[in-house]
Amino acid sequence: MADFPESHVVRVGASERDAKRIADHLLERFFEGEGAVGAFEAPDGSWFAEAHFPELPEKALIAAAVAEILQDAKIEYETLAAKDWIAASLEGLKIVRAGRFAIHGSHDRARIRPNETGIEIEAALAFGTGHHGTTLGCLRALERLARTEKPKRILDVGTGTAVLGIAAARAFHAPVIGTEIDRASVLVAKENVRANRALPYVGLLHTGGLSAPMIAQYTPYDLIFANILLPVLRQLARPIAALAAPGATVILSGLLPSQALAALARYRAQGMQLLRSETIENWTTLTLRKL
Secondary structure (H helix, E strand, C coil), X not given: CCCCCCEEEEEEEEXXXXXXXXXXXXXXXXXXXXXXXXXXXXXXXXXXXXXXXXXXXXXXXXXXXXXXXXXXXXXXXEEECHHHHHHHHHHHCCCEEECCEEEEXXXXXXXXXXXXXXXXXXXXXXXXXXXXXXXXXXXXXXXXXXCCCCCCCEEEECCCCCHHHHHHHHHHCCCEEEEECCHHHHHHHHHHHHHCCCCCCEEEEECCCCCCHHHHHCCCEEEEEEECCHHHHHHHHHHHHHHXXXXXXXXXXXXXXXXXXXXXXXXXCCCEEEEEEEEECCEEEEEEEEC
């Protein structure tokens, strides 16, 4: 595991519903695109929202953001070494299942069923263990696609832990290019690709755009994921459309339900048609087809 700097932890106890809402709100308020944020169930059945910051924002700003969801919430602050946080987080992570895919930590390796495609993703300072509604929505969309189609070239924009790229590679045995703007996340993604025996298929790029020669080398793409928040999705509409083959599937997530129409309008203007919209834990995933 790569050696990361210390992590500043913000933890808020709440009901399951409020913990998920607080986690989503912190992600939207303090992180650009993706972040190490989630809602977790403790061994005693209680729930809490947890966010990990490389640099801690002002506590007054955090308290104000939490209060927008839950008044008088108790907020705990802690500073952990990244490896300590990874070990602690694994204790609360459960297997996430989306059709044939089962996303799990190494501690649950033996619990994967014979008919499942197990993808081992450890908690780390990169977004995407499958426990967030955005990642789960993309996995479900991928599972539906895999029943009828077999894309030959795949692009995963904002790959995070590379869970979507690995899942696509395992499903289709096709080349996948994953892009990521955060250097630490690229290190995590590379280790996950190696651990899941996906090295022959998945290539990773540290980049914030879509103009890299390696991306152009594999155009056009039959399947494109973009699990990023709305402002970035809107900026990428034209570049994604230019990289997509006619008939390609484009899966977008990172959208609040109230934002889905804004994203859809931008991508429709680029010649895409909505196939399906699914909302999980207050996050919407759009499956589009390039006309």
